[in-house]
Amino acid sequence: MTPPFDSSLSPPFDSSLSLDLIRAHLKTRAIGVVLSVHDEVDSTNRVLADLARAGAPHGAVVVAESQTAGRGRLGRSWVSPPGGNLYTSILLATPPASNTLTWIPLLAAVAIVRAVTTLTSLSLTVKWPNDVLVTRDGRGGTARKLAGILVDAITTDQSGSKAVVVGIGLNVNMPSEAFPEDLRASATSLLIETGRPWERAPILAALLGEVERLDDQWRDQGTSGIAAAYESLCATIGKQVRIEMAGSGPIEGQAEGLASDGALRVRTEEGKLLEIRSGDVVHLR
16 A cells, blocks of 8 residues: 655646646647646546547547546556646557557656656666666666556446556655655656756656657558557566566466567576466566
């Protein structure tokens, strides 16, 4: 259970987000054209799913200053204090008969890396499937989690139309002491890594722009380009890993690459090649 956020540990810098401020930076064609900003919600994914069922279009975006029930992968909570980070969800309509939806979380991870690296000099990698890490002292150095992604597939109307809600949490101006103690060794923010606060609207605009470019590429060209971009950023490939899986014992082996649907290919010590589609990855060496 994650301890409650201590509101006395407010971020050292707060540029409140607003529709006008975000739109001043936004240059997208579809992503973020329909945009809502909230002071507090339980979950941006939940709010956007409800909007989608009420008719919100492809590219609709929800942003919140704080979440009371933010979620991460595997049912974990996402610490979402007010005023310093980015909590956003993006609605992507799914093409008819698409069998490539499993790439969307990986697409989002690439978008985060590209957006952050256009604005900072940080070195970022991705731990499969979609934990965005700041790597210190090169890929062999310390890595701390900067952002996470949660994708929910939904049905939007009685005809059975499908869409996905892409939830992103990006730590921006969160000081180390604001993280729960059990996360301080593994989580980080742009403030911690760069030593300076950041305006969030330009970061959000850059992120939405990268999502739009990658979404267009996915729809027009398939997943090959996204796969290549993701593999170039993925710190998991080539490493010895342990996969913690719900309902079964851990699996250990070497991560060799990705399957056609984005699953992680792991070769065990016995030489068996497995395709992992869900689980918690630990890098061993």
